[in-house]
Amino acid sequence: MNSGALLVNAAIPLVVWAVAWLTPSLTSPTLPFGVRIPAARADAPVIAEQRKRYRWLVGTAGGVLLALNVGLSTTAHSVWPGVVPALILAVFLAAFHRARVAVAAAKRDEDWYRGLRQGVVTDTSLRTDPEAFPWPWSIPALLIVAATVVTSVVLYPSVPERLAVHFNASGIPDRFATKSVGSAFFPVFVQAGVTATILVLAWFSFRARPELDPARPADSARRHRRFSVRAVISLLVLAACVDLSMLAGAWPIWHADQNLSPVLVMLPILVGLAVVVGVAVRTGQGGSRLPAGSAGAPEENTGVVRRDDDRHWRGAGSLYVNRADPALVVQKRFGFGWTLNFGNPRALLLFALIVGLPLALPLIVR
Structure with missing residues (x-):
């Protein structure tokens, strides 16, 4: 195995492990391990203890898997693409679920919401005076797709009769x-489909319902505005990086005498993921790590806490199912970004399109 393949084989599990280890730091202090709690309980000993255990488990198990992956790749030259990242993901889910159960049990047993006034709040200015979607950041991705289309059309007459x-x-x-048109232009179709999917999801996410804090609604609205813009920009940068990787992967397909360079293919994607992770760490989910940004004095606490809505989050707190909620997209309970409301039929249709398009694309092209 060449050094480039070894580098790629080591880099992907490292990124998965880093994101898993950072996950507890990305969400709001009132959502430890996806469990909704009052702000006054954010420093509860059980949360600190579970966070410490989670990081120990993920750090230790992930480190062992990373070392094993590098050792097998360099000595036995054994590579199982996707196996080590999948194992790290399994460790992450198990450790996260364990911590979530412990925090939820403490919340229930100690009745953390007793005597508190729960509520929701909205900011109409987010609809009447919304932030503009950062369309200019989609231009690089669209230009790369256009360049790929032009390149494929120009090269098609000289493409060999037998394509890798x-x-x-x-x-x-x-x-x-x-x-054939299908085999020679397949990278173009995939690239266009991925770009369109990311743009559509970014647009829906940008217009998603904000998760505002009723204790300080104005401050949380300002955070939401900055979070939405920065998060969507990071997704659009990732789309451009993915398109660049696909162009690098298509080049050896069109030239029979060239091998694929794993580094050239994976490096843009890794750069795009680094941008997303950097924005996530800087902003936090929903802007929880951002300053309020008010020029005046800090907003006075209203005394109202966010509504306890854990019952609508299934599994490990990753699936939102609420048939009474008209929202199509909502913010995740852990990690970074948004997820669908699987209780909304329109969201199920969108999910079917997202999943079905990659599966149907080879048949359509054929």
């Missing part, structure tokens, strides 16, 4: 197909 359509871990082609 799959490469092994070292970048050597090991599967071929007869030249």
